[in-house]
Amino acid sequence: MEAENPRDFFKQLNPAFYERYLHIDDSDAFFESLLRPIKTSIRINTLKADLDDVADRLSEDFTLEKIPWCNEGFYINTSNFGAIMEHRLGIIFPQEAASMIPANLMELRPGMKxxxxCAAPGAKTTQIAQYMENEGCVIANDPNAKRVNILISNLQKCGVLIAKVTKKDGRFFSRYEGKFDAVLVDAPCSNVGMIRKNFKYLKFWREKEIDYLSKLQKSLILVGYKALKPGGVLIYS
Incomplete structure (x- = not known):
């Protein structure tokens, strides 16, 4: 979407959102970025197929562009994944390029705990299991029952065998001190980034949620840190 003046667009649609971000240093670039569509991207699931074989096969029908920070990630010139057999088989997983970064920073290896x-819908969870080569244990937690069902579906579709799914408030895990080699805290957020996908997220944005979410995120980070073994890796995204 293009607008002659991005500031006017956001001011009209949600004045509170506009005022919240008006005075950040790069406000013009920020508002403009939210009007640019996200490039469609996929991750090839090496739990089910060979990376090069899948990339070669997809290149016959689509244009692929390598994502620099993820060896298995590609931009692709389609969003009609329902028509792609590899998607239906769990061989490729639609995933935003930026969301592929956290798992690449977790120093994952087979046999880890x-x-x-905050696992649902499971893009990062399936990526974690992929990097662990389906060896070890991943506790995939989410407090939302509906989202947990989607998580389970995606884990099954991608052939993940090492995930144990739980439906708990994340703060429940504070009792498991020093148990995990790595922890991912992909915390609940205000969904500002989702505005690029659908402007309904702009319409329903409320400033009063920011304080609550920031406190929740802090508590989840502290839980994640407490759950780490000495020398473990905590990623907050």
Missing amino acids: VLDL
């Missing part, structure tokens, strides 16, 4: 504190 990993806690994914």
Whole structure:
């Protein structure tokens, strides 16, 4: 979407949102970025197929562009994944390029014990299991029952065998001190980034949620840190 003046667009649609971000240093670039569509991207699931074989096959029908920070990640010139057999088989997983970064920073290896504190819908969880080569244990937690069902579906579709799914408030895991080699805290947020996908997220944005979410995120980070073994890796995203 293009607008002659992005500031006017956001001011009209949600004045409180506009005022919240008006005075940040890069406000013009920020508002403009929210009007640019996200490039469609996928991650090839090496739990089910060979990376090069899948990339070669997809290149016959689509244009692929390598994502620099993820060896298995590609931008692709389609969003019609329902028509792609590899998607239906769990061989490729639609995933935003930026969301592929956290798992790449977790120093994952087979045999680890990993806690994914806010796991649904499962893009990062399946990526974690992929990097662990389906060896070890991933506790995939989410407090929302509906989202847990989606998480389970995606884990099954991608052939993840090492995930134990739980439906708990993330703060429940404070009792498991020093148990995990790595923890991912992909915390609940205000969904500002989702505005690029659908402007309904702008319409329903409320400033009063920011204080609550920031406190919740802090508590989840502290839980994740407490759950780490000495020398473990905590990623907050």
